[in-house]
Amino acid sequence: MASPLSPDASRLLRDLTHSLPMALLRTREAVVQRFRRVLSRYDLTEQQWRVLRALDGKGGLEISALAEQCRILLPSMTGILRRMEGRGLVWREANRADGRSMRVALTERAQALVEQIKPEVVAVYAEIERILGQEKLELLYTLLEELERGLAQGEASNP
Amino acid sequence: MASPLSPDASRLLRDLTHSLPMALLRTREAVVQRFRRVLSRYDLTEQQWRVLRALDGKGGLEISALAEQCRILLPSMTGILRRMEGRGLVWREANRADGRSMRVALTERAQALVEQIKPEVVAVYAEIERILGQEKLELLYTLLEELERGLAQGEASNP
DNA sequence: CGTGGATACTTAACATGTTAACCATCTAAG
DNA sequence: CTTAGATGGTTAACATGTTAAGTATCCACG
Numbered sequence: 001m002a003s004p005l006s007p008d009a010s011r012l013l014r015d016l017t018h019s020l021p022m023a024l025l026r027t028r029e030a031v032v033q034r035f036r037r038v039l040s041r042y043d044l045t046e047q048q049w050r051v052l053r054a055l056d057g058k059g060g061l062e063i064s065a066l067a068e069q070c071r072i073l074l075p076s077m078t079g080i081l082r083r084m085e086g087r088g089l090v091w092r093e094a095n096r097a098d099g100r101s102m103r104v105a106l107t108e109r110a111q112a113l114v115e116q117i118k119p120e121v122v123a124v125y126a127e128i129e130r131i132l133g134q135e136k137l138e139l140l141y142t143l144l145e146e147l148e149r150g151l152a153q154g155e156a157s158n159p
Numbered sequence: 160m161a162s163p164l165s166p167d168a169s170r171l172l173r174d175l176t177h178s179l180p181m182a183l184l185r186t187r188e189a190v191v192q193r194f195r196r197v198l199s200r201y202d203l204t205e206q207q208w209r210v211l212r213a214l215d216g217k218g219g220l221e222i223s224a225l226a227e228q229c230r231i232l233l234p235s236m237t238g239i240l241r242r243m244e245g246r247g248l249v250w251r252e253a254n255r256a257d258g259r260s261m262r263v264a265l266t267e268r269a270q271a272l273v274e275q276i277k278p279e280v281v282a283v284y285a286e287i288e289r290i291l292g293q294e295k296l297e298l299l300y301t302l303l304e305e306l307e308r309g310l311a312q313g314e315a316s317n318p
Numbered sequence: 319c320g321t322g323g324a325t326a327c328t329t330a331a332c333a334t335g336t337t338a339a340c341c342a343t344c345t346a347a348g
Numbered sequence: 349c350t351t352a353g354a355t356g357g358t359t360a361a362c363a364t365g366t367t368a369a370g371t372a373t374c375c376a377c378g
Contacts, residue, residue: 045363100373122172139298152189259344260356
């Protein structure tokens, strides 16, 4: 029945616990949990913080651009912005030049909130750097981005 | 108003696009998308595939153990197993020794399905290894696991 | 000027993530 | 024995992820 995989295939198909998607998930989970500890005290989700960070310092962004930077799909972004607007964290205005698009920007209250939270987030980053060391951390960033670019590359050929 | 961050803090607080959670998310997104292409043809989500992989080759697992290995929280696992049971992929039996716990196992149909899908998944892993190279890939695994362990470590002190 | 195809969202429907509360055991301590 | 707390799962409520469909513009071309 189950024809066994070749030795090479067995090597590639790691134990679930050590598969690449799982490794990325587990590490991200561990990292994000540290940030969540901070953000939950401000009733913010990780995604809402991404939106705050992306808009911080900018006059405003089109929703598509914001969604792309935050890596949040547009349908999710619709709900996130609706809730954040309800809390007075963002506001939007129609783009006069293009009736389809919207610009979103932080309210003053949100800007103040970002400034308040930033130092706590920085502290988390400092802890992470302390754990892994600056050099290894940079290496990790490099590998992650190289793999991401490589995968995006082969994207065009297998649509 | 916004007191500027120290130079060190500015270094730690990277541009959102290059922050660690984002880098992990983006890379994982790119990786998982490749697997999803395969799995969607079998009407499987990434999480359902994790359950299949975790149960594959084992006689059965308690739901808690399964959830931990898959890194899926118990409330999510409840729904996932309900749907998979409805499709005849898993079955469960009460644990005679402990009336609280349940054991889940793959049906024969699910085992056959796993064997059918494995080669396609292996092909994705091969592509990933081709992109990054075996050496860098191993290095990436090492760094991810080291960071995860380091973060789990400091967990006990900051509960 | 009109029309077909792109573009920027939004809605809808379903699956999962996240937290808190709940329920039925089980376990240990009195 | 029994009762308080721990454990294994589920339910509930809400936020987000994922895919497909819908809506209102915009744009290029005839």
